[in-house]
Amino acid sequence: MGNQGLTDLPMKVKLPEPEAADRSHIEELIAKRRSVRRYKDKELSESVISRLLWAAQGVSSKEGLRTAPSAGALYPLEIHVVAGEDGKLEPGIYRYISEGHTLVREIAGDMRERLSKAALSQPMIRSAPVSFVISAVYPRITGKYGSRGLRYAYMEAGHTAQNICLLGVELGIGTCTVGAFEDEEVRKVLKLPANEDPLYILPLGYI
């Protein structure tokens, strides 16, 4: 009744400009985030790597819930840290274990060159001191949600990557969210099991 006379004709609403002066800190970080593909020749400390991993998939509640949202709290994502030589970490590829906030080295040696080649030779993956690779173990989420679980995993990778990007801005660390790579080649470099697929590579380095 109350809607009588209203039409669905398009109506434009000019929004108030987001005032730079009123910006909160999080808005500053959002405004400053850009894809960065060149980095200083400076290693990342273990503490910085720890903070970035926590932002990505760290535990942030007593119940074990994490910093990035997850459909049904099923957490299909894994984070791998590809550490080059001359860094604080021994060179190699590490898996991040959210529970216990731990890294487990699974592969020894500087694998940045091979990872870069697997990603169409994108140079920032070779030059960044560290890259994070976000992968998904789909069965963890498709068991409950069927094929819709695949899209949930992609969405979660986006949440996770954005957390890394924004904390990176805060810490003076640049990254670029890289999606262009040969899945099978990345899988080989990381020696991923058959049920785990790479989704994103984030090279990380000081700006």
Ligand SMILES: Cc1cc2nc3c(=O)[nH]c(=O)nc-3n(C[C@H](O)[C@H](O)[C@H](O)COP(=O)(O)O)c2cc1C
């Ligand atoms: C899903 C996805 C995949 C991307 N893959 C690549 C990539 O392989 N290489 C690259 O240099 N940038 C990649 N980018 C970064 C975009 O080029 C970048 O976000 C875009 O140019 C906008 O610039 P901005 O991030 O600075 O706002 C990707 C971004 C997204 C969201």
